[in-house]
Amino acid sequence: MVDPTPIPVAETALAVTGLTVSYAALPVVEGINARFPKGTMTAIIGPNGAGKSTLLKAALGLVPAVAGEVRAFGQPVAKAMPRIAYVPQRAAVDWEFPARVIDVVQMGLYRKTGLLGRMTPALKAQAVDCLARLGMADFAQRQIGALSGGQQQRVFLARALAQEADLMILDEPFAGVDAATESAIITVLHALRAEGKTVIAVHHDLATVSAYFDRVLLLNRRVIAEGPTTTTFRRATVAEAYGNTLLTSIPA
DSSP states (O other): OBOOSOOOGGGEEEEEEEEEEEETTEEEEEEEEEEEETTOEEEEEOOTTSSHHHHHHHHTTSSOOSEEEEEETTEEHHHHGGGEEEEOOGGGSOTTSOOBHHHHHHGGGHHHHOTTOOOOHHHHHHHHHHHHHTTOGGGTTSBGGGSOHHHHHHHHHHHHHHTTOSEEEEESTTTTOOHHHHHHHHHHHHHHHHTTOEEEEEOOOGGGHHHHOSEEEEESSSEEEEEEHHHHSOHHHHHHHHTSOOOTTSOO
16 A cells, blocks of 8 residues: 555655666665655554665665666665765664774765864864754764664764754664653654655654654565555554454554
């Protein structure tokens, strides 16, 4: 089931058309068509191995696609990258890299300074402000590897905030974090949506989908359903995506 209401190109932050990705000649995602409207928060949900992370990586050009097209704000993604921020899974990050928290956040400002550019006092203050929004300003001088998993996730979101992107793409931002971190992250993401930003996140907790997101994409190698959470996140579509009957709390 796909939302029958077409989304005008001018109102689309990310458009995926016919996207297929294969590993060792085996399709991981097939013929994905999806539209992510501006100013919305979309959860990408599905079982393990459904291709959720692969979809994000292929959309960003981080893994090659066999077929399909992806456009951001009406442009090829490569041209729109200054408007996009990406937060990978924590498992994909080398936390042993010797960097302070403030150094990590300032990496999000390199589009303004260049790799060898000077970090001005104003930009340094902006980095600290991004940390403060996540409750991490007091940790600015700590080594990133010395933080807890939840704290590390907050720092990487702060780095994404520093980019001042119009589209935020996150791969399982709530995985393995404590309740306080989850609350801090969702508060910031909802604030970004209120500012007109677009958020797309791979999500695993079905119990919080309706509270956190206004749109949902159910995926199991192909699109099972896409649209507003209120009409799309239903028991039948979730069961189809996961191949079994799940939480009775999911609306029928």
